[in-house]
Amino acid sequence: MENRIYFRQLLSGRDFATDNPIAQQMVNFVYIIGDRETGEAMLVDPAYEVHELLEILEAEGLRLTGVLATHWHPDHVGGDLMGYPIDGIKELTGMTSVAAPVHIQKPEVEWITRTTGVSVSDLVAHESGDKVMVGDIPVTLIHTPGHTPGSQCFLVDGRLVAGDTLFLDGCGRTDLPGADPDDMYESLTQRLAIVPDSAVLYPGHLYSPESSAKMGDTRQRNYVFKIPSLEQWRMMMGGSF
Numbered sequence: 293m294e295n296r297i298y299f300r301q302l303l304s305g306r307d308f309a310t311d312n313p314i315a316q317q318m319v320n321f322v323y324i325i326g327d328r329e330t331g332e333a334m335l336v337d338p339a340y341e342v343h344e345l346l347e348i349l350e351a352e353g354l355r356l357t358g359v360l361a362t363h364w365h366p367d368h369v370g371g372d373l374m375g376y377p378i379d380g381i382k383e384l385t386g387m388t389s390v391a392a393p394v395h396i397q398k399p400e401v402e403w404i405t406r407t408t409g410v411s412v413s414d415l416v417a418h419e420s421g422d423k424v425m426v427g428d429i430p431v432t433l434i435h436t437p438g439h440t441p442g443s444q445c446f447l448v449d450g451r452l453v454a455g456d457t458l459f460l461d462g463c464g465r466t467d468l469p470g471a472d473p474d475d476m477y478e479s480l481t482q483r484l485a486i487v488p489d490s491a492v493l494y495p496g497h498l499y500s501p502e503s504s505a506k507m508g509d510t511r512q513r514n515y516v517f518k519i520p521s522l523e524q525w526r527m528m529m530g531g532s533f
């Protein structure tokens with residue numbers, strides 16, 4: 293599997309969309325997950341200059357067969373970000389000649405259609421635990437509500453692509469529309485408990501000096517794993533984090 297999987301982390305404003313000031317400011321990570329043997333690939337959270345992402349795939353001999361979206365926020369899937377238009381899955385679906393459905397969790401359907409303008413027929417609404425195949429490589433979808441109702445993480449070959457659910461330091465905000473601090477606590481402490489310490493965490497933004505870290509180290513260092521009860525979590529988050 294290790295030789296077969298193509299996995300790449302791309303930073304917005306540095307590795308692509310280098311002239312886009314919003315991309316530079318937001319420091320989003322986009323991921324490519326591919327099967328080198330079949331040439332199939334999916335993009336995780338394509339946003340900003342999505343045509344550049346397609347060019348990168350093409351240069352690597354990969355073709356897009358789908359999109360994996362962690363959550364509905366415009367810096368991850370495109371849409372209007374505080375008055376700034378960001379390209380994303382809507383523009384991407386118009387650029388590809390082959391069908392590249394967008395895989396999301398069910399509770400995120402209404403949010404993603406509203407934010408991006410894609411139609412429901414472009415989406416595949418999943419349950420937690422579903423597997424999406426990229427060629428012969430299985431990606432397990434883990435529903436981790438909290439940052440948004442349908443936030444999800446992707447577990448693929450010992451890697452956790454976590455979107456804004458979990459960063460190396462801290463977790464995603466729980467004070468935005470659709471967010472829920474209680475759900476976030478359950479997601480971090482219970483739903484992500486199936487992820488082994490040996491897995492490598494790949495977050496949705498570059499908010500730490502390092503761009504990835506072992507889950508075991510993250511569980512040791514990240515304060516979100518040091519809060520022993522939901523009551524203390526509520527006091528700390530206070531809805532304003």
Ligand SMILES: [Fe+2]
Nearest residue numbers: 363365456464
């Ligand atoms: Fe977000």
